Amino acid sequence: MRQMEENMVVRQFLDRVCKQVRTRQMHPEIREELLGHIEDRTELLMLEGLPEEFAIQEAVKQMGDPGDIGKSLHLAHRPQLDWKLLAMLALFLIIGLVGMLSVYYGDERYSVSLVERKLFYFGIGVLFLIGFYFLDYRKLKKYAAPVFFFIVILMAVSLVYGQLHNMRTAYINIGHIGVNIITFSLIPLLLALAGMKPASQWGRWETAWNILYRGVLPVVLYSISSSIIYTYIYVIGFLVLTWRTSNSMKQFVMIAALSLTVLLSFLFTQTDHLLFRWREFMNPSANEMWYMGNNADAIQAAGWFGQGFGQAAPKIPYVLYDNVFPYLIYCFGWLFGVVVGVLILLFLVRLWNISTVHKDPYAKHIAALLIVVFGFRLLWPLLMGLGILPKVTLDPPFFSYSGMNQILDMAAVGLLLSIYRRKNMIPSEVGEAAPLKAA
Template identity: 90%
Template sequence: MAHRPQLDWKLLVMLALFLIIGLVGMVSVYYADERYSVSLVERKLFYFGIGVLFLIGFYFLDYRKLKKYSAPVFFLIVILMVISLVYGQLHDRRTAYINIGPIGVNMITFSLIPLLLALAGMKPASQWGRWETILNILYRGVLPVVLYSISSSIIYTYIYVIGFLVLTWRTSKSMKQFAVISTLPFAGLAIFLCTRTDHLLLRWREFMNPSAKEMWYMGNNADAIQAAGWFGQGFGQATPKIPYVLYDNVFPYLIYCFGWLFGIELAY
């Protein structure tokens, strides 16, 4: 009932607009910083094209046909996550990447969507027996949380736990069963967060005091946004010490180039 491949023109226009804005930001960074070469633009355009093809394919895919593969997909992704955490490396450095030919794939980042899709195809919680409940809690609820915790991926841990709890809540037979199912995943998340207290406090201090000199990540973004003015500094301006400008902080850079009005309109 949920699968209705009808074209949503409003969503399509918004998506195309965001893609164009992202490409404009990338080209602006290329012209602003001599450290980047033309191969950067070519590579981004190549991945852009692949993304559009996958988008079209998945838009018309009937997801119900994936249900029978949910169990092997979940098992395969968990195994690949373990392999990446134990043996993963990129450019001779230990990371969560698995090399597939000339391409390095970050399995922790890649794993989230397949795991959630595989969860959606699992047997409803209301049909679980006692031992099946224990197995699913440990295998589907706790194990991925442990793997994400080992990789120090706080945001992926949050998203996975929420996805697991939503799916089990929707298919559980009673609140008592749901309470039992949710206990261990919540406990795993709480233990993980307790081990990352220093990191969480640092991010909170950055958020509350972004202009402090020691908080360089948020501070540099805040300084760039303040320097933008209503109409920005113009296309192709040098990046004012914005960290990870092509990845995490494209939005602050676009505000710096095109101004507060552009940022307000884009956010709206």
């Protein structure tokens, strides 16, 4: 404790200020900042000839009413809700629900259980979003390493023992629900990476181990599952985090080179599949390339305002999953597609803003990795539906009919809301120093 703070008048002033600020973790920083102002004013008054005790009392008096200062600081450090992000999420979910209802009314093959299941997962997702919003995201950091290990083991188990409807897949059955562990694993793995020991703190042997454990092993598991796009996303997320946490360009280049070598080795084993996708992409009108061609025909027939709600999908495959965007454009038109594209870009820009306004490096890393995940999963299906990118198996979050993945995606948004909620509640010593302004 500073000697100045032992003064009764100063201590009472600081106590009355902090009494108004509910964010207790900010109290030490507030006291330190205000104490510095009082000391500076006291020194000036003593230079003018006032005795020390009278100078302290006058300096405290000049600070202003402690109640008003405390209320002002409380407003500056109170929890905040990111209404813009929440509004965009709500629009995404509404669009996804309307699209699913349109499929239900337009195709008699789908039953009412389609709507019921969508609403069920939507309700569970809302609960997870609220739960993660009120959760202090910093508490997750200590579980990062165990979560990463558990997810890797779960991926390996699913590749060996996974099945769905008596068929060998990457699904693991949880009761009556089948969970695709490969698609489910992406967000937990990358968020766990964000909380683990950064590359700047790795030693020589530790660097080698972490490259193999964090970089190579997940890529191998994704490769065995033949999930090309999830392999891409994980590698890019891993490299983005390494870039942000490495202590030198040399270290980053070494880590990136090995990771990309493993990725290229995997792609070499998928040459035939990649060539087929490329031919399909380059010649979507060919008879054997029905997937891209049907999407193009549907979008071309949409017009500016679409064919209307409840239209049967014109040979568009997987309208509830990978091709939800071509179907939505077919029903509601090119103008609607432009609006959705702009909303997606605004959503990603909002995530970027969250990563820049926070002082906590852990929060910044989480937001950066979720930009990678949501950026790929939203933009690729949209551009794929428009024929700009090749076909991959990747259903967009929030828009598509999905179960556990929808819950996980909404939990991830809840985590982003938790980060934004605490952007003014984190002491500056956690991240970069930030000056505290008193009213």
